[in-house]
Amino acid sequence: MSRTVLVVGATGRLGVAIARALVKRQSRVVLTARDPDKLASLAHELGELAGTAPPSVVCADLTREDAAPSIVEGIRRTDLGKIDDIVLACGPFPRTPLETLRREDLQHTLTVHAIAPLLLVHALSADLAAARGAVVALGDVGTSRPYTNHVAYITAKGALKAGLRALSVELAPDVRVNMLQLGIVADPEADADPLRTHRLAARSSLGRFGTAEEVVHVVLSLLDATWTTGETWNIGR
Numbered sequence: 001m002s003r004t005v006l007v008v009g010a011t012g013r014l015g016v017a018i019a020r021a022l023v024k025r026q027s028r029v030v031l032t033a034r035d036p037d038k039l040a041s042l043a044h045e046l047g048e049l050a051g052t053a054p055p056s057v058v059c060a061d062l063t064r065e066d067a068a069p070s071i072v073e074g075i076r077r078t079d080l081g082k083i084d085d086i087v088l089a090c091g092p093f094p095r096t097p098l099e100t101l102r103r104e105d106l107q108h109t110l111t112v113h114a115i116a117p118l119l120l121v122h123a124l125s126a127d128l129a130a131a132r133g134a135v136v137a138l139g140d141v142g143t144s145r146p147y148t149n150h151v152a153y154i155t156a157k158g159a160l161k162a163g164l165r166a167l168s169v170e171l172a173p174d175v176r177v178n179m180l181q182l183g184i185v186a187d188p189e190a191d192a193d194p195l196r197t198h199r200l201a202a203r204s205s206l207g208r209f210g211t212a213e214e215v216v217h218v219v220l221s222l223l224d225a226t227w228t229t230g231e232t233w234n235i236g237r
Helices: 013-024 034-049 068-077 103-123 123-128 151-170 195-201 212-224
Strands: 005-008 029-032 056-059 085-088 136-138 178-183 233-234
Touching: 005 013, 005 136, 013 029, 013 034, 013 085, 013 212, 029 034, 029 068, 034 056, 056 068, 085 103, 085 212, 103 123, 103 151, 103 212, 136 151, 136 212, 136 233, 151 178, 212 233
Parallel strands: 005 029, 005 085, 029 056, 085 136, 136 178, 178 233
Antiparallel strands: none
């Protein structure tokens, strides 16, 4: 039986790859992101991929205080009405050098990566429980092995990790909550400096960046892992 999956941050590079993979395995998807044009374009692409009408979209800005209730209201207005699972693929990845770090950097990044996603899971917890559903979030290995110039981002992903572990206890046994901590995923459009690329890839035990397809593989595995909750899986160390 196909499931209905909410993809948060659906228009980001990994969000798009996850949404495509879900459609290919005949899941129903609801897409949410802040850019209406990108959402419409992705929905059209996924509709053509599936040979069906485009999936439902909910345009929302996670920095707004009403983001979580707005997304829930948008879901209720779709033909699907409810969701079974959530994938949190939230961006962005801001560079915040320590010497220029501001309160606003921390507040903004914490809101997008931790506060809004945790409130959204809480708001949809009844849907998730009724469906014996799962939450899978994308984190970052930087919360365990920090790197420079990204204090706000690493702090926010650390807060998300702690919050999701707490929710895995609060929502058990009906809802499973897990996270992937990602190493560097290759971006063909951005990784234009071969020396920098080599230096960063050398940090990995495997000596290379990961791919979006490899991330998708683990996301789908955690959605299907019915005896797994409260876990943080590191990939790309």
